[in-house]
Amino acid sequence: MKAKLVPIKNCVEKAKTWNPVAEAKDEIITYIDIAAVDNDLKKIVEPTLCLGSEAPSRARQLVQKNDVLVSTVRPNLNSVAVVSEKFSGATASTGYTVLRSLPEILDTQYLFHWVKTDYFINEMVKLATGQSYPAVSDRIILNSQIPLPSLEEQRRIASILDKADELRQKRQQAMEKLDQLLQATFIDMFGDPVSNPKNFPVHDLEFVASKVTDGTHHTPKRETSGIPLLSARNVLMGKIDFLNIDFVGEEEYERLRKRCEPKRGDILISCSGSIGRVSAVDTDRPFVMVRSAALLKLKKDIVTSKFMEYLLRTPYLQSQMIRSSKSSSQANLFQEPIKRLKIFLPSIELQENFEKFIAISTKEKEKLVQSNDKLEALFKSLQNQAFSGTL
Structure with missing residues (x-):
């Protein structure tokens, strides 16, 4: 009923x-x-x-x-x-x-x-x-x-959906644990950047970057479809969100990419509002950005993108970015402080070993995602029954 x-x-x-x-x-x-x-x-x-x-x-x-x-x-x-x-x-x-x-x-x-x-x-x-x-x-x-319905019926429905959701959550938790494993592996291979126990050379970040910039400082002409226009909200930790996006047309894209053109292997940093979310670019899809996201183009002969992503995700680098941000109505991290971030630099061979581990883990994560999609379909079916009064 x-x-x-x-x-x-x-x-x-x-x-x-x-x-x-x-x-x-x-x-x-x-x-x-x-x-x-x-x-x-x-x-x-x-x-x-x-x-x-x-x-x-x-x-x-x-x-x-x-x-x-x-x-x-x-x-x-x-x-x-x-x-x-x-x-x-x-x-x-x-x-x-x-x-x-x-x-x-x-x-x-x-x-x-x-x-x-x-x-x-x-x-x-x-x-x-x-x-x-x-x-x-x-x-x-x-x-x-x-x-x-009555509170009793609400709780019955919620209990059934909670149990079904628990199966999905276990798959999602497995993916979260995989991410945690990668961060732990980074520390195991390279040590804590605070103490630098393996005595790697220390540099300013600009030493490993061929370019440090950010997106356009002018209001772009937005369209309802076209080429993605990203901002800080799209830069998540270890992931770029292409769902919650704006768009620009071809002509505006050509203008904006002269300042900032992200490519596979570059690093993005959220630098306005929520400071310090970091992700490597792992797509060939063209896109441009506004000022609230920064772009690092790396010197690929001395540093790999995944090493740099996971280094910037460590508490030590996160705290550096937060301390370096300036605030008026909201916090902002500008290009010069980004260039001055202190990093350590292991050999490129050691970094490449870490990249290989990342590649293996990525394949395992893809399997978990496929399994989670099936559980999602099952949950949707139960959900529809629950709120139509047929569960």
């Missing part, structure tokens, strides 16, 4: 807002921006640590355990997550609608599963406005309706 439909706003309470620039200027805050949520895992994975005085203007919403975050921008990507105990007390961007369930009416996990359904996603896409940067408002999300 289908449950009655009720506006979400009738089942949630409002989260507290604050201004960390004024209220916690000397404190370190955890900031959950749009890029902090992994679209695939539906988890908060990469929040930013920053001084309250340097918090972005959108850092306003105080969240707590069990809040459900729903991104208002690009609803087709379904960037949603539940706040875990680890991030309780963090500050979320106003780019999220924070849904805090009234426990006597709505089960948190039931709500979380609902906002992941195709029905909810399609409704948000339909109601979104803005051609190049589609978005919905808090009001649209809060006014949308959710099937609301």
Whole structure:
């Protein structure tokens, strides 16, 4: 039997807002921006640590355990997550609608599963406005309706979907552990860059780079389709996101690539807002960037791209980048500080051995991805049954 439909706003309470620039200027805050949520895992994975005085203007919403975050921008990507105990007390961007369930009416996990359904996603896409940067408002999300059976039935449905989701999560955790293994292998092969126990030569980063630049400083002419235009939000840790993108036409692309033309083997760094997310370019797909992402072109006779990516991902280099960033309304990492980052440089032979290990691990990860796709299809089927009243 289908449950009655009720506006979400009738089942949630409002989260507290604050201004960390004024209220916690000397404190370190955890900031959950749009890029902090992994679209695939539906988890908060990469929040930013920053001084309250340097918090972005959108850092306003105080969240707590069990809040459900729903991104208002690009609803087709379904960037949603539940706040875990680890991030309780963090500050979320106003780019999220924070849904805090009234426990006597709505089960948190039931709500979380609902906002992941195709029905909810399609409704948000339909109601979104803005051609190049589609978005919905808090009001649209809060006014949308959710099937609301009894709490007992909500918990039964959530329990079934949780168990099915657990299978997917195990595959995803296996992929996460593989990434952790690669970082651990880096430390095992090269040592901690803080202490440099193997006494590798130390240089400024510009020693290994033939070019350090960033994307255009002028507002590009955007199109609804064409060649991808990336920004800091597209540079994730170890991955470039080609889903959440803008586009430029051929003529604009030709103009922009004169300053910054990423190629396979280059390194990208997010350098505005969320500082220090790093990924090697592993595609031949043409794209250009705006100012918020930096580009390193490496001297390939002395350094490999994956070595440089994993070096820049170490806590030591991450802390250097954060310390080197300057802030007005938000943190920015400029070209000169990037050039001055201190790195160690093992032999190219040792770096190439690391590259071989990366290549083997990448094949294993591809197998896990294929298995996860099958589990995803099974989960979607159960999800549709659950909210149509046939489970």
